[in-house]
Amino acid sequence: LNFCFRAAAWLVFIGDDDTEETRAMKEKPRLVVLGGGWGGVALLKDLNPDEYHVTVISPTNYFLFTPMLPSATVGTLELRSLVEPIRRILHRCRGHFIRAQAENVEFSHKLVEVSQRDLNGQEVRFYVPYDKLVIAVGSTTNPHGVKGLENAFFLKNVDDARKIRNRVIQNFELACLPTTSDEERKRLLSFVVSGGGPTGVEFAAELYDLLNEDLSRHFPRLLRNEISVHIIQSRSHILNTYDEAVSKYAEERFNRDQVDVLTNSRVKEVKEDKIIFSQKLEDGSVVTKELPTGFCLWSTGVSPTAFSITLAKKLGDAQTNRHALETDTHLRLNGAPLGDVYAIGDCSTVQNNVANHIITFLRTLAWKQGKDPETIQLHFSDWRYVAQDVRKRFPQASEHLKRLDKLFEEFDKDKSGTLDFGELRELLGQIDKKLTSLPATAQRAHQQGQYLAHKFNKMARLSQGLLANDVKDGDLDAAAYKAFEYHHLGSLAYIGNSAVFDLGEGWNISGGLWAVYTWRSVYFAQSVSFRTRMLMAMDWAKRGLFGRAFKP
Ligand code: FAD
Ligand code: MG
Ligand code: MG
Ligand code: MG
Ligand code: MG
Numbered sequence: 070l071n072f073c074f075r076a077a078a079w080l081v082f083i084g085d086d087d088t089e090e091t092r093a094m095k096e097k098p099r100l101v102v103l104g105g106g107w108g109g110v111a112l113l114k115d116l117n118p119d120e121y122h123v124t125v126i127s128p129t130n131y132f133l134f135t136p137m138l139p140s141a142t143v144g145t146l147e148l149r150s151l152v153e154p155i156r157r158i159l160h161r162c163r164g165h166f167i168r169a170q171a172e173n174v175e176f177s178h179k180l181v182e183v184s185q186r187d188l189n190g191q192e193v194r195f196y197v198p199y200d201k202l203v204i205a206v207g208s209t210t211n212p213h214g215v216k217g218l219e220n221a222f223f224l225k226n227v228d229d230a231r232k233i234r235n236r237v238i239q240n241f242e243l244a245c246l247p248t249t250s251d252e253e254r255k256r257l258l259s260f261v262v263s264g265g266g267p268t269g270v271e272f273a274a275e276l277y278d279l280l281n282e283d284l285s286r287h288f289p290r291l292l293r294n295e296i297s298v299h300i301i302q303s304r305s306h307i308l309n310t311y312d313e314a315v316s317k318y319a320e321e322r323f324n325r326d327q328v329d330v331l332t333n334s335r336v337k338e339v340k341e342d343k344i345i346f347s348q349k350l351e352d353g354s355v356v357t358k359e360l361p362t363g364f365c366l367w368s369t370g371v372s373p374t375a376f377s378i379t380l381a382k383k384l385g386d387a388q389t390n391r392h393a394l395e396t397d398t399h400l401r402l403n404g405a406p407l408g409d410v411y412a413i414g415d416c417s418t419v420q421n422n423v424a425n426h427i428i429t430f431l432r433t434l435a436w437k438q439g440k441d442p443e444t445i446q447l448h449f450s451d452w453r454y455v456a457q458d459v460r461k462r463f464p465q466a467s468e469h470l471k472r473l474d475k476l477f478e479e480f481d482k483d484k485s486g487t488l489d490f491g492e493l494r495e496l497l498g499q500i501d502k503k504l505t506s507l508p509a510t511a512q513r514a515h516q517q518g519q520y521l522a523h524k525f526n527k528m529a530r531l532s533q534g535l536l537a538n539d540v541k542d543g544d545l546d547a548a549a550y551k552a553f554e555y556h557h558l559g560s561l562a563y564i565g566n567s568a569v570f571d572l573g574e575g576w577n578i579s580g581g582l583w584a585v586y587t588w589r590s591v592y593f594a595q596s597v598s599f600r601t602r603m604l605m606a607m608d609w610a611k612r613g614l615f616g617r618a619f620k621p
Contacts, residue, residue, distance in 0.1 A: 097122040098532075100525070101181060101199035103171045103376075105132055105155040107511040108205035108414030111518025112525075116162055120529035123164030124197065126183055129226065130155050130168050135511060138224060139271040142233040143279040146608045152227060167197065171206065171376050173383070176405050201409065203521060204380070204394065204402065208371035208415040208509060217339035221367040224268060233366070237276070240363045245290050257363035258296040261344055263336045264369035265302030265309070270319060272366055273300050277328055299329040299360060301336055301346055303369075310508070334358075339365050371509050377416050393418040398463075398552035399524075400517060408545055411521060414514030419507060419553060423463055424497035427455060428490065446487035452477050459497070464554060469500045507555055516555060524550040 100121035102109045109125060110132045116123070131152040140146045156166050169185035172194070180196040187193050210223050222236065223229050237260075243249060244257045260276055262269040280296050300307060300323070307323075307330060308316040323330050333349040337357070344360045373381070373393060380402075381388040387404025388395055394412040395403045396419055402410040403420065435442040447455065453473055460467050470476070480496040481488055488496070507513050528549045 095122060098200040098529075099124065099198060100201045100203070101126065101197055102203045102205060103127070103181065104205035104207055104414070104416075105129060105158075105166075106205060106207050106414065107132075107135070107514035108207075108518040109203070110153075110155075110158055111515040112203060112205070112413070112522045113158055113162060113164070113518075115519050115522030115526075117526045117529065118162040120526060121162070121201070123159065123162050124167060124199075125155055125159060125164060126167045126169055126171055126181065126197065127155065128168065128170045130166065131227075132158060133226060138230055139268060139275050141227075142224065142230045142272060143237065143275045144234065145275060145278070148227050148230055150608050171204075173376075173379055174202065174405075174410070176383075176410065179409065199409075201525070202411070204377075204410065204412040204416060205414045205514070205518070206374050206376055206416045207514075209374050210367060211370040211372040212367075213369055215336055215338065215367075218367060220339045220341050221263070221365045223367055224272060233364075236364055237279075241284075241288055241291065244295075245288060252361075254291075255295055255297075256342060256361040258291070259360070259362045259364075260296075260298045261360060261362045261365045262298070262300045263339075263344075263365060263367050265300050265304065265307030265330070265332070266368065266370065267308065269300060269302075269366065269368040270307055272368070273298050273323070273328055277326055297327075297329060299331060299362075301331045301334045301344070303333070303335050305332050307332070339367070371415055373416065390418055390420075395420045397422075399546040399550075400521060400553050401546065407543065413517035413521060415509045417517075419555075421463055421466075421501050423459060423466060423501045424494050426462060427459060427497055428494060430458070431455070431490075431493075443490060446485070446489055447493060448487055449474070449477055452488060452493075455493070459500070464552075466500050469503050513555060517553060520553050 097119075098121055100116075100123050102112060102123065102125045105125050105127040109127070113123070113125070131154050134151040134153075137146055137151050141148045141151055159166055167183065169183040171181050172184050173182040174180070175182065175196070179199050179202075181199060181202065182194060182196055184192055184194045210225060212218055222233050224233065240257045244254045249257070260273075262273045277298055280293070280298070284291060284293070284296075302309075306313075306316045306320065308319050320330060331346070331348065334346050335348075336344055336346045338345045342361060342363075344362050344365055345357065346360065347355050347357050349355050377394050381390075381394060384402070384404030393415075394417045396412050396417055397403060398419060398421055400411045400413055400417070400419065401407060402412045431445065432442040435445055456470050456473055460470060476496060477488065480492050482492055524546065528545060531545065531549050
């Protein structure tokens, strides 16, 4: 009851009674969005104004265009060109913004518990009521249990990028001092990137460009051969989630540019002045090595936020994934009351449960026919029928159900010419895995945000009575809108005055400067506002004319 009072107090404070317009909004369903990143903003951009009373809660009051963040660390782009104030984005749907952090959710009372620090550093907590809640809080950097990460740099937000930029410049300045020994200078100019994914690779490429293009101009005393860039990657290739041809191209390119790529290597500890890592050699033996360094970037994949972990724990058995919040195919958070809470973007994963659905369906069928389901054997023609059913329920599975004969043969482990339940479950389980491994990318978060916007728009119209009678078993989502389907539009990465594209299905482009411009124009088009686009264009033009802005 206490928090109901506080929630009511909050409603007054937000100023809904200020104007005629806001008074009208007060009657609308309350849509609360946690997080103003790719997922949250994609939702806000496509939501019909006037249908919902929108509130965004996030500790950051700007949207960050992350794909360009590596460029900003070395001054190719200005940081302010990459951000868009959330309040500006919210203006369209007359939404409210609360700069605070979500801590917990009271699912049964439909309240989000949030916290913020006041000017004295005291924590203030309060509750925000919702009718629909969208969780889009993203992820944090994965520490992988490595020691000494307080000595490493991260690249997630604007502050991180600024810190990196200052450190890189500071290292150069220190290296130039007459009192710096040769050995110390080499160490200061040794840059290590831990993680060979797109972020690490792009940062290394940007850094390399900076060293080559601008350094001689600003720091004529430093010798190029005293500077080194290293990438430490635990797998056998960098960009290992991309097509093989793409990661090969990137490796060759780095090889030519003398960026040192250390594969099959794992960082064990980051010290102030060196990195300790183990490397698996070709003969299978493992050696421990040291690398003196003046800078280490840590970018080795993503982990759930503390908030996501709290929710997963609270929902108990309904949440079984250790890496993300599980949703159904309509992006509803598993375990929460149906249709109240959604999760999108990096913090979430979609669970299809293909195997469970189909097996339950077959079981029921068997019982109805008076058979014992455990003894059922599916012939190829039965399997074809089942596959048809899977396609109908899970359209996104179709592309994994192309070679039915091959699948049948592969999973008929005992070569009986039939599939029993165990074999079928394994087959469907494998398809399920392929469906659930959605990438932690802006592309995916954006698609999920858009999907929810379109659905919410439709549902707002529905609840005005149009289809409401047809909705069976209270599943308004399924009645209103199709399930979420991810469309992979390709990946791309910048690798030093050239870019690589992985468009899936063996379509790769890689190339020189023209590719960079294509790469830029792709992101240009995705960039959120005209204002941001103008700022980026100006930065690129400035860089072309005057070189990078070598200042913090
Ligand atoms: P985010 O965009 O991270 O947004 C999360 C939001 O939630 C933030 O506003 C955050 O402040 C807020 N938040 C966090 N905790 C809370 C809380 N407790 N309560 C309320 N709000 C909270 N993807 C690509 O597709 N292509 C690329 O080229 C690419 N490059 C990248 C480069 C870098 C340097 C990085 C870091 C990422 C890159 N990504 C790229 C990945 C992409 O940025 C993420 O996949 C995407 O941001 C995920 O969107 P999201 O909405 O889930 O989370
Ligand atoms: Mg978001
Ligand atoms: Mg973001
Ligand atoms: Mg998210
Ligand atoms: Mg068999």
